[in-house]
Amino acid sequence: MAHSPIVAIGASHASVQLAASLRQAGYCGDLVIVGAEPHLPYNRPPLSKTLLTQQVSFDKTLLRQQSFYDQHNIQLKLGARVKSISRKSNQVTLDSDETIAYSKLVIATGADPIMLNLPGEQLEGIGYLRNYDDTQTLIPSIEEGKSAVVVGGGYIGLETAAALRKAGMIVTVVEGMERVLQRVTSPEISAFYTNAHVTRGVNIVTNAQAVEFVGQHRVEAVKCSNGESYPADVVVIGVGVRPNTGLAADAGLNVTNGINIDEFGRTDDPDIFAIGDCTNFPCHFTNTRMRLESVPNAVEQAKSAAAYICGEELPYRALPWFWSDQYDIKLQIAGINTGFDDIVILGNREDEQFSAWYFAGDRLLAVDAINSTKDFIKAKQLLSEGQSICKQALKQDNHKSHG
Amino acid sequence: MIKLRIIDADGNEYETQTDIGGNLMTVATDNLIPGIDAECGGACSCATCHVYINDPKQLQLLGEKSDIEQMLLDCLETKGENSRLACQVNLTDKQDGLVVHIAPQT
Ligand SMILES: Cc1cc2nc3c(=O)[nH]c(=O)nc-3n(C[C@H](O)[C@H](O)[C@H](O)COP(=O)(O)OP(=O)(O)OC[C@H]3O[C@@H](n4cnc5c(N)ncnc54)[C@H](O)[C@@H]3O)c2cc1C
Numbered sequence: 001m002a003h004s005p006i007v008a009i010g011a012s013h014a015s016v017q018l019a020a021s022l023r024q025a026g027y028c029g030d031l032v033i034v035g036a037e038p039h040l041p042y043n044r045p046p047l048s049k050t051l052l053t054q055q056v057s058f059d060k061t062l063l064r065q066q067s068f069y070d071q072h073n074i075q076l077k078l079g080a081r082v083k084s085i086s087r088k089s090n091q092v093t094l095d096s097d098e099t100i101a102y103s104k105l106v107i108a109t110g111a112d113p114i115m116l117n118l119p120g121e122q123l124e125g126i127g128y129l130r131n132y133d134d135t136q137t138l139i140p141s142i143e144e145g146k147s148a149v150v151v152g153g154g155y156i157g158l159e160t161a162a163a164l165r166k167a168g169m170i171v172t173v174v175e176g177m178e179r180v181l182q183r184v185t186s187p188e189i190s191a192f193y194t195n196a197h198v199t200r201g202v203n204i205v206t207n208a209q210a211v212e213f214v215g216q217h218r219v220e221a222v223k224c225s226n227g228e229s230y231p232a233d234v235v236v237i238g239v240g241v242r243p244n245t246g247l248a249a250d251a252g253l254n255v256t257n258g259i260n261i262d263e264f265g266r267t268d269d270p271d272i273f274a275i276g277d278c279t280n281f282p283c284h285f286t287n288t289r290m291r292l293e294s295v296p297n298a299v300e301q302a303k304s305a306a307a308y309i310c311g312e313e314l315p316y317r318a319l320p321w322f323w324s325d326q327y328d329i330k331l332q333i334a335g336i337n338t339g340f341d342d343i344v345i346l347g348n349r350e351d352e353q354f355s356a357w358y359f360a361g362d363r364l365l366a367v368d369a370i371n372s373t374k375d376f377i378k379a380k381q382l383l384s385e386g387q388s389i390c391k392q393a394l395k396q397d398n399h400k401s402h403g
Numbered sequence: 404m405i406k407l408r409i410i411d412a413d414g415n416e417y418e419t420q421t422d423i424g425g426n427l428m429t430v431a432t433d434n435l436i437p438g439i440d441a442e443c444g445g446a447c448s449c450a451t452c453h454v455y456i457n458d459p460k461q462l463q464l465l466g467e468k469s470d471i472e473q474m475l476l477d478c479l480e481t482k483g484e485n486s487r488l489a490c491q492v493n494l495t496d497k498q499d500g501l502v503v504h505i506a507p508q509t
């Protein structure tokens with residue numbers, strides 16, 4: 001098998017970085033990336049920020065140009081889906097029944113949206129937002145002055161609401177929980193974002209689950225569990241994702257909310273690695289296993305797996321971080337705030353420029369920086385180096401500058 | 404097509420040719436030039452695509468920085484007057500012959 005190629009499943013952030021890192025580390029054997037989408041790998045975050053409202057063209061979002069793959073002898077098999085992995089014979093089988101043998105296999109299948117499967121969901125004008133093709137389905141229904149409903153008030157839902165609002169639509173966000181962003185952030189940040197959207201004219205409705213989509217051919221309204229009905233010429237659903245672990249599970253690999261890997265991207269098969277949104281990994285900072293949906297996570301895991309395949313140990317210990325762009329509000333998050341018991345706010349919420357520092361006892365866990373890049377970079381440095389910061393001093397600083 | 408000369412933090416030089424219309428960050432990553440991590444993929448969020456343009460004329464031809472780019476650059480210890488974030492540098496035919504130095508990793 002030594003001469004078989006390294007094969008990656010999924011052609012996106014994780015596998016493109018894997019390929020780049022393998023070549024950078026001097027791997028000169030064959031390299032094949034199989035991807036279900038027909039397009040050259042592209043940047044996914046712009047989907048909900050600028051691509052949906054066509055502020056940026058698709059070719060500007062490509063991760064690499066075609067010439068990159070040609071020049072570095074990276075074979076892309078696009079529009080092709082892997083349907084099974086045979087660990088006995090070290091090969092994968094595609095939908096077309098073609099088989100490809102591998103020396104090492106890297107699973108980078110990402111995640112897919114959780115489907116609501118509600119009555120009326122097949123109506124025109126309703127869509128999810130994970131792939132470029134999803135934007136193409138939605139774009140014809142986006143029109144100034146018309147109504148949009150976003151189902152789900154997570155980061156992707158709120159970004160979509162901001163983009164549609166900027167495009168001049170009348171926008172309602174319906175969120176099933178008590179507050180937007182409930183699963184991912186503190187009540188303070190949720191309140192801030194609710195207010196930011198409301199002052200820009202978005203209607204935010206919480207404690208309301210979509211129960212039915214109403215219309216003839218096209219969607220006309222979204223019925224919710226609160227008894228209300230919201231007019232809609234377009235509906236974007238963003239209620240979370242599920243990791244694509246089916247292939248791995250069918251092949252008998254360990255899967256628990258993501259494909260289980262260690263800090264080198266190894267699964268329990270020495271020839272199979274997994275990276276990106278589809279993985280469940282040991283987090284160096286929280287000392288727990290977790291699954292993350294973020295580009296930096298995909299990229300860093302890819303680097304670790306590539307290094308390991310090339311005989312070098314580069315454990316994944318990068319600090320998790322994330323960003324979100326809504327209107328002119330840039331959020332940058334360093335670290336993971338799970339388990340915090342105290343928050344110190346620096347700066348001024350009214351000016352839409354502040355940061356929230358999350359602590360467990362005296363230990364700094366994470367920082368949400370809103371239009372406060374300096375605080376983000378500082379926090380990223382502190383957390384990466386395992387340093388804390390004196391909570392009391394931070395509080396006093398804030399009083400000095402704002403008291 | 405325009406020609407660029409990129410010099411990494413260790414002094415290795417790369418001569419590259421590229422189409423106009425893209426940005427400087429993708430030229431560096433397409434050519435596997437080390438030192439441009441581009442963690443955020445060009446969203447002006449990470450400051451891991453820091454470069455220097457030493458020739459003042461060439462620097463001026465790149466146009467003004469956005470406030471966000473300036474804010475990110477201000478956070479870097481290695482920042483200079485000649486600093487730019489590569490993902491915010493759009494390439495037009497005015498950039499033919501541009502010489503780029505990649506900043507050391509912090
Ligand atoms: C709208 C939106 C906005 C986002 N915004 C941000 C943001 O601001 N910041 C941030 O850090 N992250 C953001 N994310 C998350 C980020 O895009 C993901 O973390 C990242 O794309 C993960 O990369 P990946 O390579 O692991 O998987 P993916 O990008 O999900 O790619 C997996 C690929 O594998 C393919 N595939 C799956 N199964 C198979 C198979 N059997 N055979 C062949 N191919 C297969 C899929 O079609 C897909 O193309 C956003 C995501 C979305 C959808």
Ligand code: FES
Nearest residue numbers: 445447449450490
């Ligand atoms: S690539 Fe992240 S700021 Fe340029």
